[in-house]
Amino acid sequence: MTSPNELEIVDDDNRLVLRRVVVGPLRTNCWIIATTDSKHAIVIDPGDEPAHLIDAAHDLAVTAIVLTHTHWDHVLALPTVADAWGRDVHSHRDEAPVWPHELSQLRHHGHFDAGTATADLIACGCTIAPPPGAELWAGVTQPLSDDQILHLDGRQITVVHTPGHTPGSVSLRCGNHIFTGDTLFPGGPGLTGWPFSDFPTIIASIRTRLFTLPDGMHVHAGHGHSTTIGEERPHLHEWIERGW
Ligand SMILES: [Zn+2]
Ligand SMILES: [Zn+2]
Helix, strand or coil, X not given: CCCCCEEEEEECCCCEEEEEEEECCCCEEEEEEEECCCCEEEEECCCCCXXXXXXXXXXXXXXXXXXXXXXXXXXCCHHHXXXXXXXXXXXXXXXXXXXXXXXXXXXXXCCCCCHHHHHHHHHCCCCCCCCCCXXXXXXXCEEECCCCEEEECCEEEEEEECCCCCCCCEEEEECCEEEEECCEECCEECCCCCCCCCHHHHHHHHHHHHCCCCCCCEEEECECCXXXXXXXXXXXXXXXXXXX
């Protein structure tokens, strides 16, 4: 863990280590939740750079791969890492239309959709398309449902359905940490300009499913820095007023 794109948080109370690896053109956070004793791990959102992720988990036994949602920037490493780790991929059942839409965008435009950042990324020469001939994820997942509990060697990871950014977006709660994907960031909700997105729905998810959690709950988002529920909750009305 020496690269600036990697971060490690030690949670002594739960004997967990949380590793963040930043990957791909949208600098997606792939989170690895690992036990300090048995070295079992769950990987959240392997978005790109499979060799980097396999290296970051080289000392761990990955037991499952879980997706907060299936936008391209959260899944591109899947064909390689799922094969290397030999593990199933899990995502919420309502997420089913999203990955097929991402693939159709790629087929029709030659690149993925990065929302309002698309034109800038293409202009600066960033690649938002897989390399020619790259294997693409087949989209096969084990369906998750709201309040489902995933077990990681005695620790529990709770699935919290937080639709809005996509219909099947989930947040994953483990002890005093919640991994919110593109639902909640420091400074506001994730963007809702995409097909299948909805602003009132993401606000309802944040209000009823996330802002009901304790102030000290650490929020680890799908991009950028982490925050806490207590830091973000006072700003909900500003976000509603500005409309994004
Ligand atoms: Zn997204
Ligand atoms: Zn994202």
